[in-house]
Structures are given as C-alpha cells and as structure tokens.
Amino acid sequence: MEPPKIWREKRQRYLGIGVKCLDCDYKAFPLTSFCPSCGSGNVQEYKLAEKGRIIQFTQVNQTSNDMMANVPYAIGIIELEDGIKVTGQIVDIDYSLIEIGMPVRMVLRVLSKDGTEGLIKYGFKFIPVD
Amino acid sequence: MSKVGIVSYGSYIPKYRIKTEEIAKVWEEDSKEIVNQLQVNSKSVPGPDEDVITMSVESARNAINRWGGNVKDIGAIYVGSESHPYAVKPTATFVAAALDAEESLTAADLEFACKAGTAGMQMCFGLAKSDMIEYGLAIGADSSQARPRDPLEYTAGAGSAAFLIGKKRVIAELEGTYSLTTDMPDFWRREGAIYPSHGNRFTGSPAYFKHVIEASKKLMEQLGSRPSDYKYVTFHQPNTKFPLSAARMLGFSKEQIDLSLVCKEIGNAYSASSMIGLANILNYSSPGDRIFVTSYGSGAGSDAFSFLVTDMIEEVKSYPLNVDYYVNRKKYIDYGVYVRFKGVLR
Ligand SMILES: [Zn+2]
Numbered sequence: 409m410e411p412p413k414i415w416r417e418k419r420q421r422y423l424g425i426g427v428k429c430l431d432c433d434y435k436a437f438p439l440t441s442f443c444p445s446c447g448s449g450n451v452q453e454y455k456l457a458e459k460g461r462i463i464q465f466t467q468v469n470q471t472s473n474d475m476m477a478n479v480p481y482a483i484g485i486i487e488l489e490d491g492i493k494v495t496g497q498i499v500d501i502d503y504s505l506i507e508i509g510m511p512v513r514m515v516l517r518v519l520s521k522d523g524t525e526g527l528i529k530y531g532f533k534f535i536p537v538d
Numbered sequence: 539m540s541k542v543g544i545v546s547y548g549s550y551i552p553k554y555r556i557k558t559e560e561i562a563k564v565w566e567e568d569s570k571e572i573v574n575q576l577q578v579n580s581k582s583v584p585g586p587d588e589d590v591i592t593m594s595v596e597s598a599r600n601a602i603n604r605w606g607g608n609v610k611d612i613g614a615i616y617v618g619s620e621s622h623p624y625a626v627k628p629t630a631t632f633v634a635a636a637l638d639a640e641e642s643l644t645a646a647d648l649e650f651a652c653k654a655g656t657a658g659m660q661m662c663f664g665l666a667k668s669d670m671i672e673y674g675l676a677i678g679a680d681s682s683q684a685r686p687r688d689p690l691e692y693t694a695g696a697g698s699a700a701f702l703i704g705k706k707r708v709i710a711e712l713e714g715t716y717s718l719t720t721d722m723p724d725f726w727r728r729e730g731a732i733y734p735s736h737g738n739r740f741t742g743s744p745a746y747f748k749h750v751i752e753a754s755k756k757l758m759e760q761l762g763s764r765p766s767d768y769k770y771v772t773f774h775q776p777n778t779k780f781p782l783s784a785a786r787m788l789g790f791s792k793e794q795i796d797l798s799l800v801c802k803e804i805g806n807a808y809s810a811s812s813m814i815g816l817a818n819i820l821n822y823s824s825p826g827d828r829i830f831v832t833s834y835g836s837g838a839g840s841d842a843f844s845f846l847v848t849d850m851i852e853e854v855k856s857y858p859l860n861v862d863y864y865v866n867r868k869k870y871i872d873y874g875v876y877v878r879f880k881g882v883l884r
Contacts, residue, residue, distance in 0.1 A: 500585060500869075528623055528624075
C-alpha cells in the first residue's frame with residue numbers, strides 16, 4: 409500500500425467526498441477533476457449523504473491478504489439519500505439478516521492492514537440504522 | 539467573563555459483547571463468584587475492523603453533530619489511549635481529517651493508562667480558558683488487551699468518549715479541577731509487549747483508592763463543596779465494585795453514582811471509562827445539577843472535576859446516538875469469535 413495513494417484518497421474515504429458539477433449539477437463519487445456527465449472541469453467537492461438504503465448485496469469470501477482479517481464480509485450497493493449510489497461493506501450485522509431496502513448509515517472502519525508493520529487504511533463502511 | 543466548560547459530548551461503544559460467564563466457562567472458573575466479585579455481566583468487544591482510531595472518530599462525530607457548530611473553530615484535538623493503533627503516527631491526526639477539521643489546529647496523542655482522556659480535557663480547559671483556542675476536543679478511547687486467563691480478561695473492554703470544550707454555549711461549567719500524581723508500579727506494558735502486566739491485589743488500596751479518594755477530597759476541600767451538593771458522581775470503573783466502594787468511602791450515595799455505572803454491561807473502557815460515565819450523566823442532567831468526576835490511571839494518577847450544568851443542556855440533550863443507544867445496541871459473541879475479533883490467533 410503506497411502512502412501517496414492513501415493520502416490522496418483520504419478525503420473521499422474518511423468523509424465521503426465526491427464532486428458536484430457547477431455546469432450541469434451532476435454529482436459523482438469518487439473524487440474526479442472532470443464531470444463524468446458533461447466533461448466539464450468546473451467541479452467542486454461535494455459531501456455525500458451519510459444515510460441510504462441497500463439496493464444490492466453479496467458476500468465476499470476471498471480477497472487480498474491485507475483484507476483477509478474481515479472475511480467473510482458483506483459488500484453492497486447503497487443508494488444514498490441524495491440519490492448517489494456507492495459501493496461499501498455492510499458491517500455490524502449477520503449476513504443472513506441483511507435485506508434489500510434496509511436503511512444504513514456511514515461509519516469509519518479499518519479497510520485493510522499492510523501486515524503488522526505497514527500502513528492501516530481507513531474508510532467508510534455502512535451499518536444498519538437501528 | 540464567560541466561564542470555560544463542556545460545550546458538547548459524544549460517545550461510542552462497539553456492538554459486540556462477551557458475557558463474563560462465557561469467559562469463565564472456557565477457564566472452568568466459577569462465573570457466579572466472578573460476577574458477584576466484579577459486578578460486571580459482560581464486556582464490549584470491538585469488531586475485527588475497529589480500533590482506537592475508528593472509535594475515536596465515531597465519538598468525536600457524535601460530539602460534533604450534537605453541537606452543530608463549525609469544525610474549523612476547533613483549535614486542539616487530544617486523544618488519550620493506551621492502545622493507539624500506531625506507536626508512531628498520531629491518532630489525533632486521523633480524527634482531525636475525519637472531522638474535516640484540518641489544518642489550522644494543534645493535536646497530540648496522550649498516554650496515561652486509564653486517565654489520558656481526562657488529562658486531555660484539562661489541557662483543553664486550560665487552552666480555552668486562556669483564549670489560546672476557541673474550542674478543544676478531548677477524546678478518551680481504548681481497545682484494551684488482556685492476556686487470556688488473566689483476571690483482566692473479564693473486564694478489559696472497549697469504547698470512546700469525546701468532549702468539546704470552550705467558552706461559548708457551555709452546557710456544564712468547570713467549577714474546578716485537581717490532580718494527584720505519584721510514581722506507582724501497579725499496572726504497566728513495556729514497549730513492544732502485547733499484553734499488560736499488573737500487581738494483582740496491589741492495584742486496590744495504594745493505587746486506585748488512594749488516588750481517587752485523595753484527589754476527590756482535595757478538590758471538594760478547595761471548592762468548599764460536599765458530596766451532598768452533587769446530583770451525580772462518576773469514577774473510573776475498572777469493575778463495578780471499585781467505584782461503588784469509592785463512592786461509599788467519600789460519602790456519596792448509590793443513587794448519585796448509579797447512572798454512571800456502564801461498566802456492568804461494557805466492562806472497563808479504560809481511557810473512556812469515567813468519560814462515558816460522564817456522558818451518560820449529562821444525558822439525564824438538568825440545569826443547576828452539579829456533577830463530580832474523578833478518573834484514575836495506573837502509574838498512577840487521578841484527575842478530579844466539578845461541573846455545574848447550565849440551561850444550555852436542554853439544547854443538546856435530545857441527540858439520539860447517546861450512551862443508552864450504544865449500550866442497548868449489542869450482540870453477544872462466544873469465546874471463539876471473541877478470540878478471532880481480538881486477533882489473539884496470529
Ligand atoms: Zn457536468
């Protein structure tokens with residue numbers, strides 16, 4: 409895990425920062441320097457809504473070594489309250505209890521660990537709103 | 539001149555719990571006797587993707603959301619813990635970034651066993667009172683480790699609490715603070731060691747009780763206050779028995795301390811222990827209530843505080859993600875899952 413990549417992505421991973429196009433109002437995640445809809449470079453930071461609903465999910469049983477501590481885990485597509493869809497892990501719930509339409513909210517968790525001496529990568533995941 | 543005090547507060551407790559009887563079963567010990575002795579039914583366990591950084595951020599976000607002010611006005615962030623994920627790379631920098639409070643602030647990690655969080659509160663009170671900062675955020679967070687089969691395994695829990703300190707919209711004015719510090723070999727962990735060691739029975743009278751009792755007495759003496767002047771009190775909670783005994787020895791009633799005893803369900807949250815107790819007390823406080831707090835950290839020291847709750851408490855009390863919410867949000871796990879979550883298997 410390269411320090412520059414972790415540093416560059418911290419705002420989007422810790423805070424859920426994407427972009428909003430000032431020309432066509434399109435909102436997107438993750439951070440880009442061009443609008444994915446109209447191609448304009450006239451974009452500014454936009455903070456995603458922190459709550460949403462699960463629209464699809466599946467279980468991950470195999471992954472890279474730096475994430476194996478969490479396996480098996482659930483990953484889902486979440487439609488946030490502002491209409492943007494993001495992918496994220498769904499935690500603090502048994503896989504058998506996850507349902508489509510379930511309300512969730514963002515929390516900060518460990519995404520991966522580079523062994524016992526490398527960097528720890530943090531970012532948002534989702535937990536059920538209960 | 540406006541007084542310095544607590545402006546907002548937030549807490550966080552992981553969802554997972556292991557029951558005292560589940561741990562006792564593994565070691566074939568008498569769980570009834572242990573529960574009777576410690577008065578701890580279960581302890582909190584962080585999920586496999588939780589640590590002091592993630593828990594600090596959650597409690598800090600709860601304090602900020604409860605307050606609703608501008609994070610850029612925070613001039614200091616201190617995180618007290620004995621289980622920072624990095625030996626070198628401050629937890630406080632992650633908190634600043636995750637709150638979007640970068641870049642104009644000072645920050646540092648503190649360590650003083652279970653009282654590093656209240657030491658951070660004192661630093662924030664000093665900086666805010668002297669107008670060196672507008673607001674300071676003091677966090678106590680721990681994900682404590684206990685060697686399997688060590689008596690500590692029954693109580694070593696996890697959690698976090700964050701206090702925003704300043705002079706504007708104060709919900710609890712600081713009436714005074716007093717600290718007692720001595721060099722005491724009651725509990726320690728050497729650099730690079732995974733598990734802490736302790737002096738068994740030595741941890742009681744000369745350590746916990748001496749510091750908590752003397753610091754509390756001294757502060758009340760300085761303020762000219764008595765236990766009966768306070769609506770609520772909280773002490774550090776290594777188990778439930780110690781704070782109850784300390785309260786009795788000082789002349790506080792069971793009613794005054796009862797609300798703070800989250801230890802019964804979450805165990806010892808170390809740096810967050812007395813701070814989660816205070817956060818729960820604030821949830822139930824009314825204007826005019828006085829609150830007494832004394833932390834304890836091995837090594838050893840106690841920080842005592844006296845607070846007066848103001849009318850502003852009513853503005854922030856209704857925030858839903860409070861101590862009750864986190865205490866009730868729970869899932870019991872067995873010893874096998876506990877061992878996996880704690881990373882005991884390497
Ligand atoms: Zn556009």
